[in-house]
Amino acid sequence: MELQSLKNRFGIIGNSPALNHALQTAIQVAPTDLTVLINGESGVGKESFSHIIHQLSKRKHNPFIAVNCGAIPEGTIDSELFGHEKGSFTGAHEARKGYFETVNSGTIFLDEVGELPIGTQARLLRVLESQEYIRVGSSKVLKTDVRVVAATNINLLDKISAGRFREDLYYRLNTVPILVPPLRERKEDIVTLFRRFCIDFSEKYHSEPIQLDDNAKQLLTNYSFPGNIRELKNIAEQVSVLSKTKIVTAEEFRQFIPDTRQNNLPVPMARADNQSFMSEREILYKMLFDMKGDLNELKKIVYTAVPGNGDSMKGVSDFQIQQGFPPMQTHEMAKPMVLDSNNNVREIVVEESLSLQDKEKEMIIKALKKHRSRRKDAAKDLGISERTLYRKIKEYNIAD
Numbered sequence: 001m002e003l004q005s006l007k008n009r010f011g012i013i014g015n016s017p018a019l020n021h022a023l024q025t026a027i028q029v030a031p032t033d034l035t036v037l038i039n040g041e042s043g044v045g046k047e048s049f050s051h052i053i054h055q056l057s058k059r060k061h062n063p064f065i066a067v068n069c070g071a072i073p074e075g076t077i078d079s080e081l082f083g084h085e086k087g088s089f090t091g092a093h094e095a096r097k098g099y100f101e102t103v104n105s106g107t108i109f110l111d112e113v114g115e116l117p118i119g120t121q122a123r124l125l126r127v128l129e130s131q132e133y134i135r136v137g138s139s140k141v142l143k144t145d146v147r148v149v150a151a152t153n154i155n156l157l158d159k160i161s162a163g164r165f166r167e168d169l170y171y172r173l174n175t176v177p178i179l180v181p182p183l184r185e186r187k188e189d190i191v192t193l194f195r196r197f198c199i200d201f202s203e204k205y206h207s208e209p210i211q212l213d214d215n216a217k218q219l220l221t222n223y224s225f226p227g228n229i230r231e232l233k234n235i236a237e238q239v240s241v242l243s244k245t246k247i248v249t250a251e252e253f254r255q256f257i258p259d260t261r262q263n264n265l266p267v268p269m270a271r272a273d274n275q276s277f278m279s280e281r282e283i284l285y286k287m288l289f290d291m292k293g294d295l296n297e298l299k300k301i302v303y304t305a306v307p308g309n310g311d312s313m314k315g316v317s318d319f320q321i322q323q324g325f326p327p328m329q330t331h332e333m334a335k336p337m338v339l340d341s342n343n344n345v346r347e348i349v350v351e352e353s354l355s356l357q358d359k360e361k362e363m364i365i366k367a368l369k370k371h372r373s374r375r376k377d378a379a380k381d382l383g384i385s386e387r388t389l390y391r392k393i394k395e396y397n398i399a400d
Contacts, residue, residue, distance in 0.1 A: 003027075010052055012045075013196050014189035018181035022049070029176045030056035035128060037113075037173045038151040040180030043228030046151040049178060050109040053149055063106035065099055070112035070385045071376070077120055079136050088137020100133055100144045113150040113173065114159055115387050121166045124148075128172045148173070183225040183232060190221050193229065197236035210243050215250035223257050291359075361396045364389065368398070 003023060007013070012023070029036055030053045038046045047066055054064045072080050079089075083098030099108055110116075116124065127133050128148060132141050150173045159165035183190060194212070202209035212220060225231050238256050239248060363382065371377035379389040392398075 006052070010048060010055075012048065013193050014186055016181065016186040016189050018179075019186060019189070022178050022180050023052070025176070025178050026052050027056060029053065029178075031058065033057075033147050035147070035173055035175045036149045036178060037176070038149065038178045038180060040151070040153060041182045041228055042153045043230035044180045044182055045229055046153075046180055047109065047111065049180060050107070050149045050151065054107040054109075054147075057107065057147070059105065059107055059147060063103045064109070065103050065106070066109040066111060067099060068111045070115035070387050072387070073390050074117050074387060077117065078123065081120065082123060082133045082135055084136035085138045088135075092137070095135075098133075098135065100127060100146055101142065103146055105145050107147045107149060110148060110150040112152065112385070114152045114154045114156050114165060115385050118164070118166070121169050125166065125169045125172060128169075183228045187221050190225075190232065191217050193232055194220060194236050197233050198240055201237050201240040205241065207240070208246055210240055210246050210248055212248050212253060213250065216248050216253040219250050219253055219257065357396075360392070361398065364392055364396065365398060368393075 003020060006023060006027060012019075026036075026049050036053060038049050040046050050066065051064070054060060067081070069077065078084075079092075079096065079098065081098050081100060083096050083101055084092050086092060086095045110124075123133060127144065127146070131144055131146075133144060134141055156165050156170050156174075160167050160170060183193075191212075195209075198209045198211075227234070235256050239253065242256075243252065245252070364378070367378040367381045368375070371381065375389055375393075376386050379386040382389065384392075
C-alpha cells in the first residue's frame with residue numbers, strides 16, 4: 001500500500017522521515033500475526049497505529065478493542081482481560097467473559113501495557129506463548145486466537161531493571177517495535193497540522209479559519225509540545241474560538257502558548273545518567289524539605305514580629321535560622337512567644353509532621369479537589385499513573 005494513500009485513508013498529516021518510517025513498518029507488519037509494541041510519548045497518536053495494523057490485516061472484519069491498562073484498577077484487571085466465574089470474588093454475581101474471549105479472532109490493543117501488575121503480566125505471557133488462558137476462579141483452560149498490539153509511553157527496560165516488568169514478556173511483546181516520534185522531532189509537520197486543525201474547527205464552529213503570521217508560526221514551531229498532537233489540537237481550538245483577529249500575530253498568539261517556566265508543581269527530574277526518573281518517594285522528600293524551609297522562614301518572621309524578640313535575633317547566624325534553631329538567651333534556647341488578646345505573653349507550640357504518608361495523602365486530596373475528583377487529571381498533576389492513584393486512594397481511604 002502506498003504511503004500517501006495510507007495517510008489519506010487514516011487522516012494522518014505529516015511527512016517527517018521518522019513518521020514515514022513508523023508508518024512503513026506498520027504497513028509491512030500488518031498482514032502478519034506478529035505481536036507489535038508501539039513506543040511513544042503520550043499524545044503522539046499510538047492508538048492510530050493500532051487501527052492501521054488491524055485494518056490492513058486479515059482480521060480487519062473481526063472485532064477490535066482498545067484497553068487502557070493504566071485506567072483499570074489492579075484488583076479487577078484480570079477479570080476484565082480474562083473473565084471470571086460466578087462467585088469467584090465478592091460482587092461476581094454471574095460469570096463474565098473477558099476481552100480475550102469476546103475479541104476472539106480479532107485484535108486487542110493494550111495501551112499503557114507497562115502499568116500491568118506482575119501477576120497479570122504472567123497471564124498475558126501465557127496467552128502470547130500458547131494462546132491459552134484461565135478465567136478468574138476457574139481451572140478450565142480456554143483457547144483464544146487474538147492478535148496483541150501493545151503500546152507504552154515509558155521505558156520498559158527501566159521497569160525491568162526495577163523488577164516491575166517481566167523481561168520475558170517484554171521480548172514477547174517487542175517482536176516488532178514501532179517508535180512514534182514526538183511532535184518536537186517533527187517540526188516540519190507542526191504548521192501543517194495546526195492549519196488542518198484550524199480548518200476543522202472553523203467548520204465545527206461555522207467561522208472563518210484563522211491564520212498565523214510568520215512570527216507566530218516561528219513561535220509555534222519553537223514550542224516543545226510536551227502534550228504532543230493532543231496539545232497542539234487544544235491550542236488550535238483555543239485560538240480558533242478566542243482569537244480577536246483572523247490573522248494572528250506572535251504577540252496575540254503568545255497568550256495561547258503555555259509558559260512552562262510558571263509551572264511550580266513538583267515534577268520528576270531526570271537523573272545524571274538520564275536512564276530513569278525520580279521515584280514518588282524522592283519527590284515527596286523534596287516537597288518535605290521545601291516545606292521545612294518555608295516553616296523556618298515563618299519562624300524567623302514570628303521572632304522578629306513579637307516585641308522583645310527582635311533584639312534577641314542579634315548575633316544569630318543565617319545557618320541557625322535555616323536549621324530552625326531559635327536565638328540563644330542566657331545560654332538557653334529562647335522559645336517563640338506572641339501576645340494574646342489580654343496582652344499576656346504566651347508560648348507558640350509548633351508541631352511539624354514529617355510523615356511521608358501524611359504528606360502523600362494530603363497532596364492526593366489537594367489534587368483531587370483541584371481537579372474536581374477527575375482522577376486522570378489528578379494523577380497527571382501528581383506525576384503518577386491513574387492506577388497508582390486509584391491504589392493510593394484505597395490505601396488511605398480517601399473519599400473522592
